[in-house]
Every structure is written in C-alpha cells, then in structure tokens.
Amino acid sequence: MSTLEVRRGLNLVLGPNGAGKSTLLKKLAGMKVPDGILSPPLSSASPIPGATYLPPEVPNSPISVERFMLAEDSWYPPSREEVEVSRKCLSELGVLDLLRRRLDTLSSGERRLVGIAKSMTKGKTLLLDEPTSNLDPSNAFIVARNMVELSFSRTVVAATHDLSILPLANWVIMIKGGKLMDQRTPQEVEGDLLTTLYGVKFVEVEGAGRRFFVPSIKL
Numbered sequence: 001m002s003t004l005e006v007r008r009g010l011n012l013v014l015g016p017n018g019a020g021k022s023t024l025l026k027k028l029a030g031m032k033v034p035d036g037i038l039s040p041p042l043s044s045a046s047p048i049p050g051a052t053y054l055p056p057e058v059p060n061s062p063i064s065v066e067r068f069m070l071a072e073d074s075w076y077p078p079s080r081e082e083v084e085v086s087r088k089c090l091s092e093l094g095v096l097d098l099l100r101r102r103l104d105t106l107s108s109g110e111r112r113l114v115g116i117a118k119s120m121t122k123g124k125t126l127l128l129d130e131p132t133s134n135l136d137p138s139n140a141f142i143v144a145r146n147m148v149e150l151s152f153s154r155t156v157v158a159a160t161h162d163l164s165i166l167p168l169a170n171w172v173i174m175i176k177g178g179k180l181m182d183q184r185t186p187q188e189v190e191g192d193l194l195t196t197l198y199g200v201k202f203v204e205v206e207g208a209g210r211r212f213f214v215p216s217i218k219l
Contacts, residue, residue, distance in 0.1 A: 004045045005183055009170030010151035012186075013159040016198055020178040021159035025127040028157065029053035038178045048155075050123030056130040058115035061103045065090070065114050068103055069121070082121075089120040093146050109139025113146060125155040132162045144168065163194075167210040189213075 006028070013021045023037045030047035038045075063071070069086040070078040078086075090096040093113045103111055112131060119126050131147060132140040140162065147156055148168050158165070166172065166186050174182045174197050181197060191202040194213055201216040 003041050004173070004180060005171070006048065006155065006157060006173075007171040008155055010148060010165075010168065011155070011157045011171045011173060012165060012169045013157060013173045013175065014161075014163075014166075014194075014197060015159075015175040015181075019175045021175060022129050023178075024175065025053055025129055025157065025159055029127050039180075042175065042178065042180050048125050048127075051125040051127050051157075052119040052122035053127045054115050054119045054129060054131070056133055058111040059103060060111065063103055065095075065098045065101055065103065065106075068114065069118050085121050086117075089117040090114070092120070092150075093117050107139065109135050109142055112139070112143050116143075116146065116150075120150070120154075124153075125157070126150065128156065128158040130160060131158050132160060132165070140164075163213055167212065 013024060015021050020037050020042065023033045024042055024045070027033050027038065027042075027045055028048050029051050031053060059068075061068070066086075069090070070082060087096060087099070090099060093116060095110060095113050095117065098106060098110060098114060103114070106114065112135065116126065116128065116131070119128075128147065132143050135143060144162070144165050147158060147165070150156055151170065166189065169186045172184060172186050172189055173180070174193070176197055182193060191204050191213055194202040202213045203216045205212050205214060
C-alpha cells in the first residue's frame with residue numbers, strides 16, 4: 001500500500017502489541033518518535049493539522065477536573081472563552097457534573113472521558129491511545145459510545161485491541177511490525193485477515209444485527 005488513509009469519522013488502528021500503534025498516533029499528532037519503529041508509508045505519514053494525542057492513562061492526580069481542563073499556562077488565568085469551551089466539551093460527554101471533583105476521586109472511566117474532553121478543546125481530530133483499556137464493560141461501553149458520537153462531528157483515530165468496537169467504525173487500519181498491513185471498511189474485514197494480523201484464529205459471530213469477531217479457542 002502506497003499511502004496511509006485516515007477518513008472522516010471513527011478510524012480504528014488494530015495490531016498486536018509492539019506493532020507501532022502508539023508510535024503512529026504520536027507521529028500523526030506531530031510528536032517526535034524514535035526512528036526504525038515504523039516503515040513506509042507509516043514512517044512518512046504527515047502530521048494531521050490540529051490533531052491531539054491522548055495517552056492510555058489520564059493522570060490520577062489530586063487536582064480538580066476544572067484545573068486539569070484549563071492548566072495550560074499557570075502564569076495567566078484562563079479567558080472566559082477557554083472556560084466556556086472546556087465546560088462545553090465536558091457537557092458534550094455528559095461529565096460536566098465532575099467539574100469540581102478531583103481526578104484521584106474519579107473512576108477510570110470517568111477520568112478517561114475527562115481526558116477525551118480535554119483533547120476536544122484542542123482540535124477537531126482526536127488521536128486516542130487504547131481508550132477502553134483496563135475498563136470494565138460498563139465504562140468501556142460509555143467511552144466507546146462517546147467515541148462514536150464524537151465521530152459524527154470530528155475525526156477520531158483510536159488505537160485499540162477492543163474488537164467489539166469494530167462494527168461501529170468507519171475505517172480500519174491494520175498494522176503489524178511497524179508496517180501497514182491493510183486498510184478497509186469494517187464491512188470488508190474478514191476473520192482470516194484478523195488471523196493473519198494477530199496470529200490466532202478468529203471466527204465470525206452475529207448479534208444485534210452486527211458482525212463480531214472472537215478468537216477460536218478449543219478446550
């Protein structure tokens with residue numbers, strides 16, 4: 001494949017551990033990344049203007065959500081516009097009521113949503129690294145639902161191992177060993193392709209009118 005394609009909507013970056021998913025997201029955010037992890041065309045991918053990278057974990061710090069959202073420059077107080085934008089983003093994700101809470105009193109899912117809200121204040125493209133990792137099914141569902149809703153008005157690129165999100169995506173990017181293995185719509189993804197990607201056999205199941213893929217485990 002000659003070029004990496006990121007489409008409007010929800011883009012999933014899939015691949016085994018060590019494939020280079022986090023490195024790719026950081027590169028798309030314009031961050032400096034080590035040489036030799038990604039191969040062309042991933043290594044030559046251009047940063048996305050206005051993109052914001054969110055790491056897998058939001059700091060579990062004893063500061064308020066409000067301060068976390070606005071803590072860009074401690075020398076000057078935030079403007080009224082900055083305050084309004086931060087509250088609008090929290091409200092859009094349904095977590096404005098957490099404004100006065102401290103980060104270290106929130107659940108993992110709540111902190112993840114606050115982190116996404118902070119990313120939303122920075123631009124129209126969100127680069128989310130493992131947004132549902134280490135979350136229970138309820139919190140993972142809430143984060144995934146908000147990702148889908150955000151993708152209606154923004155470009156969202158999420159590196160994930162959570163294949164339950166696959167049917168909800170608009171575009172799927174598969175990388176392995178730092179190389180672009182494939183990219184296609186989720187409707188075009190097949191079990192054999194995921195088997196090649198992860199090295200374990202996948203089978204297709206249907207539920208709620210959607211296709212899902214699960215590892216085939218023989219006991």
